[in-house]
Amino acid sequence: MAGISTANAVSPKQKLLSGGVALVTGASRGIGRAIAQRLASLGASVAICGRDRAALANSAEALGNTGVRVFSAIADVTLSADVTSLVAEAEAALGPITILVNNAGIGLFGPAHEKTEEEWDRVHNTNLKSVFLVSRAVVPSMIRRGAGDIINISSLAGKNTFANGGIYCASKWGVIGLSGCMAEDLRDHGIRVSVICPGSTATEFSGRAPKDPSRALGPEDVAHAVETIVTQGPRSFISEIHVRPLRKP
Numbered sequence: 001m002a003g004i005s006t007a008n009a010v011s012p013k014q015k016l017l018s019g020g021v022a023l024v025t026g027a028s029r030g031i032g033r034a035i036a037q038r039l040a041s042l043g044a045s046v047a048i049c050g051r052d053r054a055a056l057a058n059s060a061e062a063l064g065n066t067g068v069r070v071f072s073a074i075a076d077v078t079l080s081a082d083v084t085s086l087v088a089e090a091e092a093a094l095g096p097i098t099i100l101v102n103n104a105g106i107g108l109f110g111p112a113h114e115k116t117e118e119e120w121d122r123v124h125n126t127n128l129k130s131v132f133l134v135s136r137a138v139v140p141s142m143i144r145r146g147a148g149d150i151i152n153i154s155s156l157a158g159k160n161t162f163a164n165g166g167i168y169c170a171s172k173w174g175v176i177g178l179s180g181c182m183a184e185d186l187r188d189h190g191i192r193v194s195v196i197c198p199g200s201t202a203t204e205f206s207g208r209a210p211k212d213p214s215r216a217l218g219p220e221d222v223a224h225a226v227e228t229i230v231t232q233g234p235r236s237f238i239s240e241i242h243v244r245p246l247r248k249p
């Protein structure tokens, strides 16, 4: 099910991304919601997806209040049919996607040797295969227009190894590898493929509150990194950003 809202004018100082269209996956809560809000505050029209109908509607309503055009659709990014419809409907509603943020992801922790094949598939389909599926659906029109930004949300877990991280770390290392290869495939088309590696961020993701919330990264810190990428100069290519808390939690 999809919904579109057309809202009031955006104020002049918020026009940096005016005319742009962003698709943010997994924007019903957490980091994705904050990224969608940030891109809307910069003037982009925003398309969002997730699986939780009520949370997605709440996120879309908040976006509508920023004054940009908003498209939201229930879509599971692990399913190619859902992804194909999502991209086609978002582009029909808002125009060609100029910014794609592959954010949707899940965590699952514990020794890899104790995990099931179903758990491996669930994590890798959500965190890694989805980046392939959604990017593949969006890239052809970016190539035709000779421009675009694709930003993949990996993790510092994609740079490190730790006990109980096997399946999750593997998926996030995969996102970094895929991002680097896609970047080389697409840079001569004027398309930047970047990856952001946040450290532990206070969302519902881990299911536990940070030890010291005043020191923890928040979703808006990751949104700021996305803003840095999409507002860089036209000749530069910020390929990878690591986001750590200033003071160790």
Ligand SMILES: NC(=O)c1ccc[n+]([C@@H]2O[C@H](COP(=O)([O-])OP(=O)(O)OC[C@H]3O[C@@H](n4cnc5c(N)ncnc54)[C@H](OP(=O)(O)O)[C@@H]3O)[C@@H](O)[C@H]2O)c1
Residues within 6 Å of the ligand: 025, 026, 027, 028, 029, 030, 031, 032, 049, 050, 051, 052, 053, 055, 075, 076, 077, 078, 103, 104, 105, 106, 107, 126, 127, 153, 154, 155, 156, 197, 198, 199, 200, 201, 202, 203, 204, 205, 206
């Ligand atoms: N929080 C951290 O400490 C942290 C650190 C580094 C990196 N990250 C990465 O940042 C991203 C966002 O994490 P978060 O902390 O914001 O987690 P979160 O609060 O759990 O949000 C995850 C989002 O992804 C969506 N999602 C999950 N599976 C999906 C699917 N199959 N299809 C469509 N949407 C799906 C969820 O929506 P529905 O449930 O409605 O589908 C939700 O909107 C993830 O890729 C995560 O790995 C998080």
